Amino acid sequence: MSGLDQIFVGIGHGLAGWAPASVRPLVAAVLEIAGIMAVFGSCFALTTIVERKVLGRMQNRYGPNRVGPCGLLQPLADGIKMLTKEDIVPFSADKTVHFLAPLALTVPVWLAFAVLPFGRNMSAIELNSGILFFFAIGSASELAVFMAGWSSQNKYSLVGAMRAIAQMISYEVPLVLSTVPVLMLAGSLSLNDIVAAQGTYTFGGLARWNVFTPWGLAGLLLFLIAATAESNRSPFDLPEGESEIIAGFLTEYSGFKYALFFLGEYLGLFALTGLAVTLFLGGWHAPFQWLEWAPSWLWFGIKFGALIFLFIWVRATLPRLRLDQLLNFSWRFLTPLSLINLLVAAAWYWTGAWKSAAAPPVRWLLCAALIALPYHWLGQALRGASPPPRKYNYAE
């Protein structure tokens, strides 16, 4: 392994070495926490500016380029603005709950980063039930959103909070169910084992990532759709649907509390993207054998950036769903599909024993068909009796 790959691990051990033996594990833990918070804090700052620039470029304009060289200091400016802005608390608001809501959202999200493996033996805690811990922490954000909505005593916040609760709960189910095939095939709940399971290379040096299997591809798509809903992003940003209910549960927040909500939302997105990379895109493994020399955390970063770009790209394009469509989409389309995905994973595992030469493509197509047909039928069922295509007659 090259020195570059283990560079952060080396620094960590070096610094921890100076501390007296008794307090060494504590210092190591503090260093890891500091590392994660520094990396993902700056990644949050970077993403706000990258999102606005990419959105701009997709809309034929530049995006912020006045503050600092081509806009790079914009997050600094936003941060200062958020800190110096007056923090207005509505008179009739429930003060304590209004104050606690942003904290209740942001703190659990930081915890979720503890289990993600960012590189070869670079994960803060190696829990053997990593995924369980991740989802347990992830579900705390609903409570925070509802606290914010209820405590603002504002009609729009209440509507936004009600929507948030309905949305997050109904999308937690497909989110978790779409990860189950990965756990079954990898045989362990620990994220490091999952990444290790995807470590080997098949013909032509292509990595054996889960996404190259039919259930893996379907699982990744389901996971990403559910992740956009979990983090209130574009096609599903009903809780703060600004064209309908102003800013939903964020209406009565300003100044640093609003920045905290913003931070919490983005960190939630990063955590879910990190998990998607770990489960389906082979964590920190290189896509091809001959690319193994590059440091592992770099691969994690590239895949992470690609998924973030995908989220921004979706946000630039798609309009918002209505609440009943949103719930129908989850309960009548995503959840059944992720259940069927379990069957596909089982079929994949069962047909793994075929030895004949033509097995891999036939096996792939069989499993792909197993997921594609229900996708089509469920889609038709979701849209209901699809109305006859519109014809527009012309009067002279």
Added chain:
Amino acid sequence: MNGAGIIKGMIETARNFAGSYHDSKRLTTVQYPEEKLAPVENARTIPFLVYDGGDAMPGLRCTACMICEKECPPQCIYIVKDQVKKPDFVGKMQMQPKVFDIDISVCMSCGICVEVCPFDAIKMDQVFELSTNDRFGGLLLNKTQLAKPNEYFNKLHKTEASEIDARRIEEKQKAEAAAAAKAAAPKPPAAPGGAK
């Protein structure tokens, strides 16, 4: 396929994203203070008074006929006539305005004063950086602030200015010819009258 429409939409935004790096049609923003759009000849923002020759006040073409004040829809022009007359470009004695104020916070740059002015004395400017920090006095422009030379008018509205200049020169020649003819004509009748 169910997601076909969405994917087609995504391809569209991707094409615009890629296009914005090489295709000028896909990146249409003009960085205002650094780059500026080419001035359009017919553009109009607020009116200004045209004066000929070097000195502003005597050179003003305006003869305080008050037509523009009557016709201005939001009534933002305010003229007070001056008793002293001054010769205009043809030599005829014309009135001149003592006070000529335009309240540009009320003016809606419609250009009707330019259309109805019989002396081509008021034209539409193209300056739009008009922000001042004084809400009351700063936006009430008086005669001296409004007066701008004819060359400036030529620079802004080239075709219109050249037509007007041509017409004025031609009128001046006709007037001088008439004056010369009148100067020549009275001698003969005076002479015979005198001779008797």
Added chain:
Amino acid sequence: MSASTTTVELAERAPENQLLEVSLGPQHPSTHGVFRMDVALDGETVVKLKPVFGYLHRNHEKIAEKCSYLGSMPYTDRLDYICSLTNNWAYALTVEKLAGLVAPERAEYIRVILSELTRLINHSALAGFLLQDMGALGTPLMYAFREREKILDLFESLTGARMMCNYMRFGGCRCDLPPGWIEQARSLVAEFPKFLDEFEALLTGNEILLARTEGVGVLPAKLAVNAGVTGPMLRASGVNYDIRKVDAYGVYGRFKFRVPLGERGDVFDRYMLRILEMRESLKILDQAMRDLPGGPIMDPKAKLRNLRPKPGEAYGRIEGPKGELGFYLISDGGPNPYRYRVRPPSLINLTILEDMCLGQTIADAVVILGSVDIVLGEVDR
């Protein structure tokens, strides 16, 4: 079943104190100006919706009674500030009817070209705003505004201002086309279909858009006619009534174009109608620019100042992008009109907003309001 009875039934289902009274107030991101709707919500469904007007009321008609006929022409730009040239034309058409003036051929052709360009601006901007209400964060709107900028540059080089054109006069137009204007306009019209195809590729097949608009805010044809709805909204319900065909005012009689008609009259039909109408406008523009005649731009005997039409009254109307824009002038022989009335299509199209929104969710009410296409300058005058 008029609107009031339906509200009573729905209201009985949810006892009074459970209704959430929300005022989608003058400051709201998607009310297209300072428009307010008092909405009573039972959960998310709209139970009562009362529009409130007057936040942008400048009493345009009283100002016009104090101004001369020419003086209120720039004020018509401020009525529907997105389509100033069609407002100008409607006012000029009515005064020409009142005073018996006739505009020369060239001016009539230029009027058709400018009003069709204005229709392109209005319909593409509307599609952009409608998607903005649905949550597509500005992408369709920016594409529509990119095309709108090109057309506004044409207006600026001809009339002097991008949005406040004040270009048409009684008996013709103010100034002739600058050199190179027609070529620039022709190239723009040639490129516009490409933008429309891109726009449709981005939107029309989009499943989320279909889900959000099909069957939402259905307007039956009979109610539409009775409620005086006009323009693309009426034709989306299948009623064949386009004033360019009915009155054939100006020189519209000479152009061959078709009038698209919808089937179900829901939000998708209204959105699709505007896209199809843009394609028809492009046909008109091609024909109008092809046989644009020479000749004077202004009727020589038409007086610019103190026009005093004989006592009488006239009602002139045109097919504005939002519907039938009419002017009703009563003259008593004086320099300014005795009575000056604007028939605002946006205001009258809002009559049935409550009927369409009852029983739908608040997200739909916003989308339905977006599809009605109102501009508050015209609604409140």
Added chain:
Amino acid sequence: METLEQLKTRIEAAAPGAQVDIVPNGCPASQPSLLLDGGHARAVAQFLRDDPTLAFDYASNVTGVDWPEKTIKEKIKVKKTVEGVEKEVEEVCERKTPAYLEAVYHLYSMARKHGPLILRLRTENRADRVALPSLTPVWRSCEFQEREIFDLYGIVFEGHPDLRRLLMWPEFTDHPMRKDYVEADDYEYEPTPHEEVLAKARKHYPGGTPA
């Protein structure tokens, strides 16, 4: 669409007792209108909308007009004995025209695609008897326009489902579009170059203009 005279006879036949007469229109637009009396207006409107040949199913425009009292100087021939001789004498005498508020309806037919039929309804006077029958039950497009006329002119439309002020705020008392409306003069001070506006404003700020 037949001429107004035929229409007049058909209306009188359809709605017995309705006084209908034709108001000429001098200008080149030549759009004469029908003056209806308040009592039978709704019956006539119902007839105009439901009659298959007329089919006026679309009330495009409803306008309020204020006709205040005007004194007209007229020269009328008067027989007067002047120095014992019976002679025709031109005499100028003032005649006060009746003052009333008017609602003008422009009707079109979308089914038949024919032109404007203009109805005029007049109130008794401009002060207390300003009621007119509302035509909203016949054409729903009149709803907002009649509310606007009520707001700006003060004509009370009976039978209107929801007669409230459309544009002004509910506590506003006067009717701004009437010819004799005097503007409230509590403007926020604005340095326009016109004396009378300044004079009005100065009345409200005795201690000189606000800083």
